[in-house]
Amino acid sequence: MVAKTFGSAVSGVDANLITIEVNVGQGTSFFMVGLPDSAVKESQQRVESALKYFNYRMPRQKVVINLAPADIRKEGSAYDLPIAMGILQASEQVNFPELERYVIMGELSLDGNLRPIKGVLPIAIEARKRGFKGFILPLENAKEASIVNNLDIIGVETLDQAVDFLQGNLQIEPLVTDTREIFYHSLDDNEFDFADVQGQENIKRAMEIAAAGGHNVIMIGPPGAGKTMLAKRLPSILPPLSLQEALETTKIHSVAGKLGKNASLLAQRPFRSPHHTISDVALVGGGGNPQPGEISLAHNGVLFLDELPEFKRTVLEVMRQPLEERKVTISRAKVSVDYPANFMLIASMNPCPCGYYNHPEKECVCGPGIVQRYLNKVSGPLLDRIDLHVEVTPVKFDEMTSTRKSESSKAIRERVIKGRERQKLRFENNPEVFCNAMMPSHMVKEVCQINEAGKALLKTAMERLGLSARAYDRILKVARTIADIAESDSIKVEHLAEAIQYRSLDREGWAG
Secondary structure, eight states, rough: EEEEEEEEEEEEEEEEEEEEEEEEESSSSSEEEEBBBBBHHHHHHHHHHHHTTTOOOOOEEEEEEESSSSTOOSSSTHHOOOOOOOHHTTTTTTTTTGGEEEEEEEEEEEETEEOOOSSSHHHHHHHHHHOEEEEEEEEEHHHHTTTTSSEEEEEEHHHHHHHHHTHHHHHHHOOOOOHHHHHHTTTTOOOGGGGGOOSSSHHHHHHHHHHHOOEEEEEEEEEEHHHHHHTGGOOOOOOOOHHHHHHHHHHHHHHTOSOOTTTTOOOOEEEEOOTTTHHHHHHHTTTTTTTEOHHTTTTSSSSEESSSSSHHHHHHTTTTHHHHHHEEEEEEESEEEEOOOOOOOEEEEOOSSSSOTTTTOOOOOOTTOOOOOOOSSHHHHHHHTOOEEOOOOOOOOOHTTTOOOOOHHHHHHHHHHHHOOOOOOOHTTOOTOOOOGGHHHHHHHHHOOOOOOHHHHHHHHHTTTTTOOHHHHHHHHHHHHHHHHTTTTSOOHHHHHHHHTTTTSSTTTOOO
């Protein structure tokens, strides 16, 4: 007899429907076909042990399992449960009248318990799109899958529970989650707040501009000046995620297995801070079985690279294309997958190996040329993609001990949201552009027009400060964002003047 069950294979951040056909007939062999990897082939031992634990038997006949379509590689242990269901139906040990109305996924332990799996959210979305009645999966993944409405989410803990449910002997209420309530309830649950930061008003201002325009930032200053503390608070002033953005972000974390047990919709913008020993594959994604990298896990959020010059040159250079295209394509001989990577890059670095170049009080002990050599570890093309270069100075004792309350993230965020709303109206006819930082060069000339006084100021700044040509567009974009925060329709001289000061590393002779 032939039985059919349905599972799913995740490719990129989307899922493909997989039909699991089981045929039990004359003979004694066990065959599994349809491009399974080693983990899928090993399911025979797990399934046999789980069936015996609940007094079912593995057929001592010829068992052929086909995973279709055969040209899609099947990976992982999540096919254990649908294979077990198919074997029970095909060997006529049980009868499941509604077996083909459910997508079934789950890894079996030897005693028949179910372990959680990756990529549940895209699988649930695909199941609903294909018109299935429900999705049977491990109980620990049920909350994540319940984000998808109009689909019965049946969480089970053991193989026996799944069998009893499909036979109609056990009633399991589908898990229902009010996605919008969870989402809107969690929007303002930020762990960090700018109210905790004493002093550093100029850096907070730079962070506000970066958040309003989607600009990348590099902070350069001595150790202990507060660079990491400020970076961690940036997500608290970014505009709240939309429901669509939250779903996109949750899908990526689901595929990577980063959501954790009983996780639901991600309502906070992600903040990723990889160590400087990270490999290029771990940063951008890939591997034999392609997985999202840190830049995709930071999608719709912040990627923070602390001690930027300590990262390997190859690691930093692979970011250049994703920073421009807002996605990363992983290509292999037989497959090519796209991962979204629309993130804000926040980097920090010391000005020199000892950390005290340009320090107001401590003396730098680095020899001649060492400072420049250290800064040169960050390539020009990468620096070209960073709009704001901010010098961070140590906080003075009076500011640290001040009892004056600093401005909260909530107050700063309100100004950021107003700035973003102006940009939304400006770019409503350009779906690929939704903030000032994403403007292509031809659009900069149209949107960032300046008067004669502004042109004179910019010309003088470029000549006197020795600013490079690549700084020109960046200054105009940042000035446009500053004008948006000030609710000004035009870029004024004071907006340009403020934008010019955020190009520290472009100045000739900055490092001697």
